[in-house]
Amino acid sequence: MHIDNQGSATTTGRYQIQGVDVLQIADQFGLPLYVYDADKIIEKISLLRTSFRGVNLKIKYAAKALTNLSILKLMRQQGIDVEVVSVNEGRLALLAGFEPTQIMYTPSGNAWSEIQEAIGMGLQLNVDSLPLLEQIGQTYGSQYPIALRINPSIAEGGNFKIQTGHGDSKFGIPNDYRVQIKGLIEQYNIPVVGLHIHTGSDFKDGNTFLKIADVLFDMAADYPNLRFIDFGSGFKVPYHPGDYATDLADLGAKVSSAFRAFCERYGRELELCFEPGKLLVSESGHLLVGVNVVKENPSRTFVQVDSGLNHLIRPMMYDAYHHIRNVSNPTGPERLYTVVGYICETDTFATDRSLPEVRPGDVLSFENAGAYGFSMASTYNSRVRPAEVLVYDGTPYLIRQRETFEDLLRGQVDVPVLNADVIEQTI
Structure with missing residues (x-):
């Protein structure tokens, strides 16, 4: 099957998910931000069922692709089972309302x-x-x-x-x-x-x-x-x-x-x-990021964004391609850019990618970010993970709060003996 277009529906000059302007979602919930389109997930489930008419088909969502509790509840609402690879994924599935017999471990x-x-x-x-x-x-x-x-x-x-x-x-x-x-x-x-x-x-x-x-x-x-x-x-x-x-x-x-x-x-x-897993949620997901710096080098122009491999590791781990949209300036003149993150590590999303002119403050959307995006995210460089939003029936819902500095400290233990002043060493 040949695919001509990537991502959610667009209207003239504005990029939308279920009729909701992506820039409005970015303004409401902040950046960087994972946004998922429930309609796209439901569409993929329906397509799979239609393709296997005439057999006793059972669909089990591979939870590792995206384990947010609201996504699991959406899967259960659509009448499918779930497959997990850890006990904690199993616990999440039970919290989402699945019966134990509906969970393959x-x-x-x-x-x-x-x-x-x-x-x-x-x-x-x-x-x-x-x-x-x-x-x-x-x-x-x-x-x-x-x-x-x-x-x-x-x-x-x-x-x-x-x-x-x-x-x-x-x-x-x-x-x-x-x-x-x-x-x-x-x-x-x-x-x-x-x-x-x-x-x-x-x-x-x-x-x-x-x-x-x-x-x-x-x-x-x-x-x-x-x-x-x-x-x-x-x-x-x-x-x-x-x-x-x-x-x-x-x-x-x-x-x-x-x-x-x-x-x-x-x-x-x-x-x-x-x-x-990927089939059901990949195309539903969009990672929205903000442009911090457009940096001209002799050999290429870098677009430096407020995200990195800590939020979307697939390009660095698998050499994965993610289509990128300039949501803020979709009709600007095309230029070549290398889009990179803010992590202190080689952290490249795309090399020499043709994009409508990118300016500081623009919002970019990394497409196909639903599968193994947030679920593989980390707090590397002591940076917090993004919020997650699900657009359901034309309304965006916050389904995970953005982490805070306090979240980074959770679980760390203060050892009193290390609170003393610096000990001066003499030769």
């Missing part, structure tokens, strides 16, 4: 004490290693139904850092260990209710998912009491004008057809599950 090398806590909370456990599988068998035997996370040894898609299904990945139990998996299951009589794979990368069409399906459908023969087959995620979203996205219509048609054929062979209908 997928640890990756997590402490045994945390896994036991998740089991005590009643979450659906997704086992991703042979040692953990044996520990579950020894401790719980046949008492606790589990899912198995399988590594299919398939390396395709985008940035290698986000590929989780290749043979050298730490994630999942390699399908080469099929005999060992089955042996432990039978030894401890562990109930297996689901098979799961998460590739984690940017796939554009349904063909890669069909390769994954072959692995799971074949392994399903070992487990007669399955309730679901879970394909995780890996959907490609567009980041820049002219970029491509996963063709969900193609994916839905191919995978649904293969799944229906599998269910016939298996003897009954199972749930077909996906765990989208």
Whole structure:
């Protein structure tokens, strides 16, 4: 699917989210600021459902992409489940109103004490290693139904850092260990209710998912009491004008057809599950920043903004492209700029990017900032994290307060012995 435009709807000369002027949102809540469009999230959920008509589809939102409680409540309101990777994400999901049975817990090398806590909370456990599988068998035997996370040894898609299904990945139990998996299951009589794979990368069409399906459908023969087959995620979203996205219509048609054929062979209908995170929230998010300085250097012109990798680390961590809009001066003459942050570190959002003329005081919007933006933010350089706003039904709502200096001090302990005056040292 070819994408021509990025971000929310625009009107002549003004950039809007659900009819609300972005500059008004910036004035009301301050900068820097994360803004999320609820309509875009709902649109993506609807698109996914439409693409998989004719199967028993279960959508589980991958909470790590954006864990704000209000976002989780929006997901629950839309009738989807949730997938978490830590106990605290599980607690947030429970606070948002999800039932324990609606929460899939997928640890990756997590402490045994945390896994036991998740089991005590009643979450659906997704086992991703042979040692953990044996520990579950020894401790719980046949008492606790589990899912198995399988590594299919398939390396395709985008940035290698986000590929989780290749043979050298730490994630999942390699399908080469099929005999060992089955042996432990039978030894401890562990109930297996689901098979799961998460590739984690940017796939554009349904063909890669069909390769994954072959692995799971074949392994399903070992487990007669399955309730679901879970394909995780890996959907490609567009980041820049002219970029491509996963063709969900193609994916839905191919995978649904293969799944229906599998269910016939298996003897009954199972749930077909996906765990989208980025697909649901990425395009909904906008990081609004203010321009502090426009700095002319001999080789390039820098735009220095009031944010940095402490708020949006993806460009530095993944070389990720984020489309940038000059919200204040959208019709200005185009110039080349390198947009950088205020962190004492190489901190570049974009190099030699063509933008309408940028002036000190302008507001820029980094698009596709909904997924792994705030959720990966930090207080590096002792800088506070931004506020978050959700635009719902045409009204912007504050869903997280901006941090303060007091928040930076929270948890620090004053040691009285260090309060003495400076000790002079003599030679």
